[in-house]
Amino acid sequence: MNYVIIGNSAAAIGTIEGIRQVDKTGKITVISDEKYHTYSRPLISYWLMGKVTDRNIYYRGADFYEKNGVETMLDARVTKIDAAAKNVVLSDGNTVPYDKLMVATGSKPFVPPMNGMDKIASCHTFMSYDSVKAIKAEVKPGMKVLIIGAGLIGLKAAEALNEYKADITVVDMADRILPSILDVRAGSIMKKHIESKGTKFILGTSVDEFSEHSAKLKNGATVDFDMVIIAVGVRPNTELVSEAGGKVERGIICDLTQKTTLDDVYAAGDCTVSHDASSGTDKILALLPNAYMQGEVAGKNMAGEETKYENAIPMNAIGFFGLHIITAGSYDGEEYVEENGNNYKKLVFRDGLLKGFILMGDVKRAGIYTSMIKERIDLSDVDMDMLKERPQMMMFSKSRREEKLGGIKR
């Protein structure tokens, strides 16, 4: 069997490890437009702030490709999938044939058109090892940095640049921060926390016009800068599949085996649409664990072991300036909320199930809540006072504990 994987991040590595659980000898070729050994994309902010070394940014050991019998074609770009001929075409015109193809192309930074963007002296995105290397080459203490976007990427960039004593202003059209994972109240606690570390926010407005070293905002304010970082969001890289005739909506459409609508073509990670089991809706779940697990399931299927990827939910574990957040599921339902300083807890119940939660500050043992969402644990079998108090195995029935902790199979 001849496997070809486009991409070299978490979904690609999941695919390789999935294939190798089933097929120890098939040929695997990884094609990536980046020149690096597989590295962890979420670690780029840690690398920039000096908390991860050049060696530790790599997602797998230096011998990973060799140990898994993987040939790499790095710094090479696929321009076309020929699904009929079963090959991929590279930008240099060469073709690479496949029996099974994985599209793990991820996403790219979304850079909306803004007036005067071409005049900005130093403009960056925050998505790749190369992007943080370029930022690091320029950053200086006291440097004024304007970050467009108060989401996960923009605020991770702010945290990293704060280590360089940069003077940081974050502008976002929304009137709150981290709206993809936090509710209004938790967002406000986190905003205060980040402000206390020196980062400034200007919310509810956007840039009217850039000049070389300043931005005029629509609310009338002007922000001077030495560097701009655009972090308003990402867009999935779906073109290869759509141009080959595969079904693409907001992302690449896959079945539960991660196969696209094209024969022998699979996809995984941030370029795909997932089914959110907590809300029952289809959406892009751009999360590393989701990418890896989709890739692993795809890899097994590509190698002939039928398996499905089910119970995906949105979930995030992230911290900013030492304040941690763990969230999962969806927030539509009856709420239980506790707040104490920087500690915030929201549990969301619907249809007799735990559907979602936000934990900020004290995030210990949050996975017990996550498992209740994924496994749809009936709340009538759970001690609700204990559930609300903290995540604990004590809230479950003795028989569930025997199964979970005692190795008793039922």
Next chain:
Amino acid sequence: MKKVYVNEDWCLGCHLCEFTCAAANSGAPDMIKAFAGGKKPVARIQIEEGDKINFAVQCRHCDAHPCVKGCIAGALSVQDGVIVCDEEKCVGCYTCVLSCPYGAIVIDEAGHKIRKCDLCTRNSHGEPACVKACPNNAIVFEER
């Protein structure tokens, strides 16, 4: 594979397993030195205490291992069936804490890292210290 199991009918909730685990993984030669001078080494086993029952929770070294699959740093891996953490690679993002259905992964707040049970395979004990320490044989190390 042999794993650590807890009999909740026998657990006294004495926390000896926690202290022993913390000391065993502290690198110190004995319990006294491990806790000397106000040091607080982190236990990888946690007691849950109730009105009538108590039990210890530690890594199940489960086949699904969502912690390993979700680790953003590639710090967690399965070595001969044992889930281990490369603490030098761990960045303390706590994605594993989000993922573990048992709540078995412990946060070391001082170290900004996670700590987890590796069945004492990587310390000087060689076999789970919590099992030996349990005065009521509520913790066992066996195949099931």
